[in-house]
Amino acid sequence: MRSILVALVIVIGTSWNCYSYHGDTHKIITEHVVKGDIEEFNFNTYLKDFLDLRHGYREAIKSSVIMDQYHFQLSNTIEEVVVSGSDLEDSPPWRCVHHFHNPLASWETAGLGLIEIGRNRILAGDSSTLWAQRPVGAQNDGSYSWHDVRSYYYQALVSTEPRARDSYFWLTFEGLGRLMHLVQDATVPEHVRSDSHMNIFQFHYEKFIAKESNIEILERSLSLIDRYTYDDSLSQLPPEASGLAPIPIARMVDTDRYNG
Numbered sequence: 001m002r003s004i005l006v007a008l009v010i011v012i013g014t015s016w017n018c019y020s021y022h023g024d025t026h027k028i029i030t031e032h033v034v035k036g037d038i039e040e041f042n043f044n045t046y047l048k049d050f051l052d053l054r055h056g057y058r059e060a061i062k063s064s065v066i067m068d069q070y071h072f073q074l075s076n077t078i079e080e081v082v083v084s085g086s087d088l089e090d091s092p093p094w095r096c097v098h099h100f101h102n103p104l105a106s107w108e109t110a111g112l113g114l115i116e117i118g119r120n121r122i123l124a125g126d127s128s129t130l131w132a133q134r135p136v137g138a139q140n141d142g143s144y145s146w147h148d149v150r151s152y153y154y155q156a157l158v159s160t161e162p163r164a165r166d167s168y169f170w171l172t173f174e175g176l177g178r179l180m181h182l183v184q185d186a187t188v189p190e191h192v193r194s195d196s197h198m199n200i201f202q203f204h205y206e207k208f209i210a211k212e213s214n215i216e217i218l219e220r221s222l223s224l225i226d227r228y229t230y231d232d233s234l235s236q237l238p239p240e241a242s243g244l245a246p247i248p249i250a251r252m253v254d255t256d257r258y259n260g
Contacts, residue, residue: 021184021188026086026090026181026184027083027084027086027087029086029184030083030085030086030177030180030181030184031079034057034078034079034082034083035079043056043057044056044057047059047078053078056078057077057082058077058078058079059077060075060076060077061075061076061077061078061081061166061169061170061173062074062075062163062167062170063166063170063171064163064167076170078169078173081170081173081174081177082174082176082177082180083177084174084177085144085173085174085175085176085178085180085181086177086180086181086184087177087181088174088177088178089144089177089178089181089182090181092141094140094141095141095142097111097112097125098111098112098127098128098131099112099125099128099131099181099182099185099191100112100125100127100128100185100190100192101127101128101129101186101191101192101253101254102127102192103192103253103254103256103258104258107127107129107130107244107245107254108127108130108244110127110130110254111124111125111126111127111128111130111131112124112125128182128185128191129245129250129253129254130244130245131145131182132145132146132179132182132245132250133145133146133244133245133246133249133250134147136148136151144174144175144178144179146179146247146249148175149171149172149175149176149179152168152169152171152172152175153168153172155168156168156169156171156172182253183252183253186252186253234248234251234255236248237251
């Protein structure tokens with residue numbers, strides 16, 4: 001019933017505007033991370049040195065698909081699977097109601113309030129931080145939380161049957177892309193202000209960023225500030241007073257330091 005209500009609210013509110021970036025933008029950001037050097041980390045090198053995947057992100061993996069009486073296999077490179085995952089996190093569209101996190105609210109109430117009466121939240125999405133750390137199998141329409149993806153990764157490492165190993169690696173890398181999607185969403189103003197930006201007539205970040213004449217403004221602004229670097233020591237600190245999202249990756253979105 002909850003899923004039906006969420007879907008109804010999304011449809012009424014023109015769901016295609018719930019996204020932080022359009023799918024192509026998510027893909028471009030993810031592709032940059034997969035292929036490039038991020039601080040001192042290189043994804044391609046990691047795959048080769050630690051997972052013994054000789055071709056790195058160009059390694060082909062397969063996934064079995066069963067539809068009615070048909071059984072066939074898909075084959076893609078790791079790069080394609082991760083990039084695709086960063087797009088698929090918005091599918092089906094009502095998953096995106098769990099892609100918001102207001103750092104000024106308690107984590108239990110930091111998600112998007114779909115229906116609110118006074119201070120009562122009648123229908124609301126999870127904070128993206130909590131959504132990313134739901135228990136195994138607890139997400140809707142696909143299970144790709146941190147815990148789910150870790151379990152797929154483990155199965156990929158211990159599986160002795162090549163087909164099973166490939167299938168679990170596929171789930172692992174698709175899940176990685178989906179988790180990256182949540183971090184990317186946290187860079188968009190609406191997604192940290194509990195603003196679903198569903199009104200197609202309202203001016204919002206996506207419209208600004210997509211307007212070609214604004215590129216010069218953005219480039220000039222970026223040239224005036226120091227490049228942001230993520231303090232990796234934060235990722236080693238468990239979130240304060242949050243049994244709901246105890247894995248330190250939560251700190252990538254909310255460091256619990258902003259006081260207004």
